Amino acid sequence: MNKIEGNLWLIDLPRLILGFFVTVNIIAMLCYPGGTYLDHLNPGYSFTGNFLSDLGRTMSFSGEVNFLSSQLFNMALILSGGIFSVFYLRVHKVFAAENQHTLALIGSFFGALGGLSLVGVGLTPADLYL
Numbered sequence: 001m002n003k004i005e006g007n008l009w010l011i012d013l014p015r016l017i018l019g020f021f022v023t024v025n026i027i028a029m030l031c032y033p034g035g036t037y038l039d040h041l042n043p044g045y046s047f048t049g050n051f052l053s054d055l056g057r058t059m060s061f062s063g064e065v066n067f068l069s070s071q072l073f074n075m076a077l078i079l080s081g082g083i084f085s086v087f088y089l090r091v092h093k094v095f096a097a098e099n100q101h102t103l104a105l106i107g108s109f110f111g112a113l114g115g116l117s118l119v120g121v122g123l124t125p126a127d128l129y130l
Contacts, residue, residue, distance in 0.1 A: 021079075055069050056070055080115075081115045081121075085111075
C-alpha cells in the first residue's frame with residue numbers, strides 16, 4: 001500500500017481526465033451539425049446512427065463544417081491518450097513482487113500502446129487522412 005500512497009496522481013489524474021473526456025464529448029455531441037453515414041439529413045448527433053469518431057471529422061456527413069465538435073473531440077482524445085500512456089508507463093512500479101512485475105510490464109507496454117493509439121486517432125481525422 002505504501003507504493004500507492006506515494007503515487008496518488010496515478011489514481012486521481014486518470015479519473016479527472018476520464019471525467020474531462022466524457023464532459024467534452026457530450027459538449028461535442030451537442031455541437032455536432034448533423035448527418036450520418038446513411039442519412040445525410042439527420043439533424044444533430046445520433047447515438048444509433050453516428051460513430052463516436054464522427055465527432056472528429058472536419059466536415060459532417062451533412063456537408064457542414066464541423067469545426068467546434070472536431071476540435072473538442074480531438075483535443076479530448078489527444079489529452080486522454082497522453083495521460084493514459086504516462087499512467088501505464090508508471091503503474092508497473094506499483095507491483096514490486098517478482099511474479100506480478102513481469103505481467104505488469106507487459107500490461108504497461110500494451111496500455112501505453114493503446115494510449116498512443118488514442119493520440120493517433122485524435123491527430124488523424126477520418127475525412128482528411130483516410
